Amino acid sequence: MLKSKFRIIQRLRRIHIENKGLKVLTMLLAFILYFVSRQPISDVRLTGIPIEFRGLNQGMEVMVDAQQTVNVRLRGPRDIVRGLTPNQIAVIADLSDKEPGERNIQFRPDDVSRPNDIEVLQIDPASITFRIDKKIRRLVEVRPNFSDELPEGFEIYSSSITPSQVEVEGPQSQVKSITSLKTETINLSDKKSDFKSFVDVEALQHSIRVKTPGPISVRIEIGEIRTRRTLRDVPVHWEDAQPGYRLLTQTLNVELYGPTSSLETIEQNQITAVIRTGKLTEKTASVKPEISLPDNVDKHVRIESYAPSEIKLKKH
Numbered sequence: 131m132l133k134s135k136f137r138i139i140q141r142l143r144r145i146h147i148e149n150k151g152l153k154v155l156t157m158l159l160a161f162i163l164y165f166v167s168r169q170p171i172s173d174v175r176l177t178g179i180p181i182e183f184r185g186l187n188q189g190m191e192v193m194v195d196a197q198q199t200v201n202v203r204l205r206g207p208r209d210i211v212r213g214l215t216p217n218q219i220a221v222i223a224d225l226s227d228k229e230p231g232e233r234n235i236q237f238r239p240d241d242v243s244r245p246n247d248i249e250v251l252q253i254d255p256a257s258i259t260f261r262i263d264k265k266i267r268r269l270v271e272v273r274p275n276f277s278d279e280l281p282e283g284f285e286i287y288s289s290s291i292t293p294s295q296v297e298v299e300g301p302q303s304q305v306k307s308i309t310s311l312k313t314e315t316i317n318l319s320d321k322k323s324d325f326k327s328f329v330d331v332e333a334l335q336h337s338i339r340v341k342t343p344g345p346i347s348v349r350i351e352i353g354e355i356r357t358r359r360t361l362r363d364v365p366v367h368w369e370d371a372q373p374g375y376r377l378l379t380q381t382l383n384v385e386l387y388g389p390t391s392s393l394e395t396i397e398q399n400q401i402t403a404v405i406r407t408g409k410l411t412e413k414t415a416s417v418k419p420e421i422s423l424p425d426n427v428d429k430h431v432r433i434e435s436y437a438p439s440e441i442k443l444k445k446h
Contacts, residue, residue, distance in 0.1 A: 171207065173203060173204065174214060178199045184226070186262070187225075191262070193304070194260045205251050222242075236256060265302070271309075271311070274316060276316050277318065279318065280352065281321070285354075288351045289351070291349075296346070299338070316350070324352055356390070364398055375443050377443055386433060387434040389431070402422045410443070413444065416442050
């Protein structure tokens, strides 16, 4: 019996001690809350608070003119509001009941996510206008974007892009309006020979995203400026000539196009003009000639034109 009473007394003592600890903790918390509540009240204006669009239906996109932000004026205990930064505040735009089209949202204090004991005094602007549009993807052609001029005496012969198209994603009305995209600028000021450049596409509207992995490879072929040169009186050779017929057109003029230095090395007798007629039955005939360049000619030289365009034949 005595032992039981002793145990009860010991337990009561422990509870009494533990309750003292709880009392101390409670008093400390009460003191902190009292101290905070007694702080001077201050206002603060935070700028550039981003808007978080929530509740948007799947497959839809929000269109705004720029990265939409607002300014918020807050009030609360001085030590708390002075330590606030824009990333601690968020302004929520609930789009869960918004249909596609031009829309407007009025902001209220409850739309501002903030620490406890902070009052929202003002949101500027108090409302925003935006558009909800269908999200789509589309392939768009990419074109090279050159800057500066090549050194004197040189020109671009050709350029090729890989990939030649990229896939973009964004609001339907904006994506459909894109006809092509340019690459970042490619500087030509010191280029005198072929080269390859790796670039990205130009900056797009912030709501348009390029989904094709980059970078884009652009190969540019550069060479000496090309000109034209006409070789006159190139003889016509009738390869399968038939007895009883004669050529009315004996020679023709051939216009070449290519690098100036390469054109200057080509002589008239290096150009061949050949016709093949097969068996003729008519008294007169007209045949298109086959014009050939020398085998060792610069690959950038080509036949631009020739005259006359047909060789005339006549029976004796």
